[in-house]
Amino acid sequence: MLAAVIGLVLAGALAILLLQPAPYLVNMVGQLAAFAILAVSLDLVWGYLGILSLGHGLFFAIGGYVCAMHLLSHAYAVTGVAPDLMQFMGWKTLPIYWSGLASAPYALVVALVLSAAIAFLFGYASFRSRVNGVYFSIISQALVYVAMLLMFRNDTGLGGNNGMTGFPLLFGYPIGAPGMVTGLAVATLLALALILVVTRALVVGRIGRRMLACRDDEARLRTLGYSTTRLKLWIWCLSATIAAIAGILYVPQVGIINPRVLSPDLSIEIAVWVAIGGMGRLGGAVIGAVAVNALKFWLSAAMPEVWPFILSGLVLVVVLGLPNGLLDLAALRLKPTWLRRGGRLG
Amino acid sequence: MSALTIDNLSVVFGRFRALDELSLAIDPGEVRAVIGPNGAGKTTLLDAITGIAKPTSGRIMLGDDLDLTRRSEAEIARAGVRRKFQKPSVFPALTVRENLEIGCGLDCPISERSDRIAVSLAETGLETRADTLAGSLAHGEKQWLEIGMVLASQPKLVLLDEPVAGLSDAETARTADLIRSLRRPDRAILVIEHDMAFVEAIADRVTVLHEGRTLFEGGMEGARADSRVIEVFLGR
């Protein structure tokens, strides 16, 4: 099934290149692909390691904010026009922690290292003291909540309430050009495909088996001589990095980043995508993210009042009736393979 | 020299002394049974050896020079200590073969791994089920798989927590065979069990625990004859 999903993703990229559909459609596909990457990052830790993070929006936001900082300082360096943010903050020059971000490779490194470092600190403290299960979930939620409050403050220097927007250029070219929209969407689709291939190689290999063992009985795995703390920490940091990549690809496509991506509700929604698509299967995460967000794009424009009710209903139906998400509907298989898919920690 | 030396070990939960200055030594190659009524501290003893419960005082030595007292579970396991839990603890989402592979441990050379897995499969009689998910095995099969995982790691010290609880007579006999096959001159085995016939069939010596202390140590016949043991087991 995963092969089919990867094939679809690549076919989508090809179709965009060949058929040149309307830019808004291309842009939407690109955003959905970014969300799919985010869902894969969460599925990696939740579906395969049993760690439900309700704070993954934090890593997404780190990628997004660093990307926005890059876009603004890059445009400033090229055009010399001071971004609105500088006026808003009353800055004459960009502060010291912005220095170098005009360079795209450096910004990429900063985003990935920063998200991994924060994930490492939080993960190390949590896993070391054996905080897991529901405890870990609500502490990670508190983490993203606190980060949101922090970013809502104007003196954080990252745009406060308004966030950052108005990115004119990407790699020196106007960001609104149709070619740019296509390029971003295709790049995101390719990133998604690549990430699926890499994570798949990880989860079917020896590490993946240890992850499943750790998910189902961590204490037992420890008594077999494996340092589960280290295993969880590695995968956790990897997952955070993937989430940051999703944020990096997302921001130039929507053209804005603000503290609302740090709202605990968004982070829970990521888990909802995964649950609806079918956790513990990478393809399921992609399907869930795409299905829920496509529905959201459509309904929150057409019937904004009704969308929350549909979403909550969908969650309840899936959680109660379809433990493997939409995959249950697709396959309706009754083989005992649920053990591998669903997992005991659910 | 002993394979395992436990010296004045105490484990205290709040006000409850689960182990009370317990001392115990097991020789290499020995099969030692630990018996005792519920609450005697048997499982706590295994928890302390494997690093799950932290001792309040005392020492646990593996061989002559490795102090396990302050080590993490993973370090203790990598030092060659393996435990079979009371409840069958296999990884349900992995196949039998994958379980055995995990059981080999991190320190198993890649060249040896497939041999060890093959040996374990043969010993446990699970060859035909090698690619079955462990979650769908029968209860007895899970017990054997767990013993197979212990076997695959070639441990120095094996801890078995009620290996035949809930098994049929035939399964019990098969398990006894399996445990005998685990025996090696450089390996000590510690079994916790309620089934006296089973203990008699496999153990060289028994230790009787009561309220966290050693009540008796010696042969099974001696234990049967000891008045304090009889009182503890039958007298109430």
Add this chain to the structure above:
Amino acid sequence: MVESLKSWLCGAILLVAGLMQPAFGASPSFERAGFAVGLCGDGAAQSRVLDALIRSSGEVTAEDLAFAGILLGGLLERRLVCLGDTAVLLEKAGAPDGREVVSGGVRSTNGGRSPVLGLRQRGLVETALGISALIAGETVELRRKGLAAVERRMAGVPDAVLVRAQDNESDAGLKTAIGVAAQGAALSSPDPARRLAAIRAVAEALSGAAFSRLSALKSDPAYRADPAFRAALEAAIAKVERAVWIGNGLALLYNGLSFASILFMAAAGLAIIFGLMGVINLAQGEFIMVGAYAAYAVQEAFRRFAPGFLDLYLLAAIPVAFFAAAMVGIVIEALILRHLYRRPLMSLLATWAVSLFLINFVRVVFGSQNLQFAMPSYVSGGVPLYADFIVTWNRLFAIAFAAITLVLTLLILKRSPLGLDIRAVTQNRDMAACLGIRTRRVDRLAFGFGSGLAGLAGVALCPIYSVNPGMGATFIVDSFMVVVLGGVGTVIGTLVAALGIGGANVLIEPFYGAVAAKVIVLVGIILFLQRRPEGLFAVRRRR
């Protein structure tokens, strides 16, 4: 200002007739005819009589002051006409005749002229008018305006005036205001001894206002020049500062305690449920909201059916909110959570879906604006206790409420059959089931009980915080942290953790801001878990 003095003049027109007689309560230092003549003189003469009046205004009788006030009011409005050795007060400016000011007889204004006021004299007139209104004004309102006029020209007002006004004043609020003004006057008095006395007197007030008044004196030249003044001022500032600091500290603790009370009520239910079923209810914040909306419904019912007893609605809402939230909880348990006890992470998502549903349902039904609550007398106002620390009734209500909830919760858990079942199932579910405890029923009742506690929190907070569909989010993350810190299934742990987190939030906030408070609390909790992963008071369980 002038308008109101004018209206006072009109109101006092009857009095005028009486005053026109040669006064029987005449003051030795004040002579009506001479005063009128002086006003009719040149600038020097006007200043002389005005100065004299103001200087002696501590002793001049109220009647004479009222008389002077009428004359001066007339003067400002050009209704005073001078005729040689006497003066005539007109009903309105430009009238052909008026009453002779001292005798009260009718005189034509022929050949008379209205005196002109210089800038200095106008100031004196306004001062004198203010004094007159302050001491002889008929109504509180007039006297208050008089005080305002006097305060603007404090330098020219003798201290005796304020002393006298304060002694005579019947209105408590105005009396205090006059006292404050008098102190202020004395603070800037040229007489060093009086200033020192005033500093000491001001320092008695122990309020933030007194502190800022005293601090302002540091820029006074005397602070540098006069060591005695400096010493007295610094002693006074130190005294007030300490008191204000203590008072503010008490107020902070008080706010922290009330916040912690609500946190406790929200988190106690969470902790009980988590201990019992391993489920964290992400909709707990919405159960708080349900409780608050139930209180609103009770209020509306009282408005319609028993408006005379409206004050009691908050008390009547207590059981209603408890049962409303408990019912919602029980329904959710029966429909949803029952199926998810083996999948605690999925139950997080399910309860989130419930919270999403409840928020939007309430938004559709009631709208998303803040609800308006009538504040019963027992939750409005407060008692000033020390310095600026006021024990406000609404917060005391929440604290008392939480205390009662705590006691009842402990009683239910420790003494009731349900409590025994809850503790048994919490500690060993399988064993409890073997003993014949219907664990599913215990789960359901406990879930209802925990939800009901959240409903109570909703009642307790509606006099303090705003009530709207999204209100649950304000408390929910903090109450989760309470559960994490307090440990599973222990009411005392929850209490201590609620006090700790509520207190820490409120105590850090004034120094580093609300966000920093949250950051510090979160980091503190994570560090704490390094040492005690089970929380403060965990129930120890065997693997």
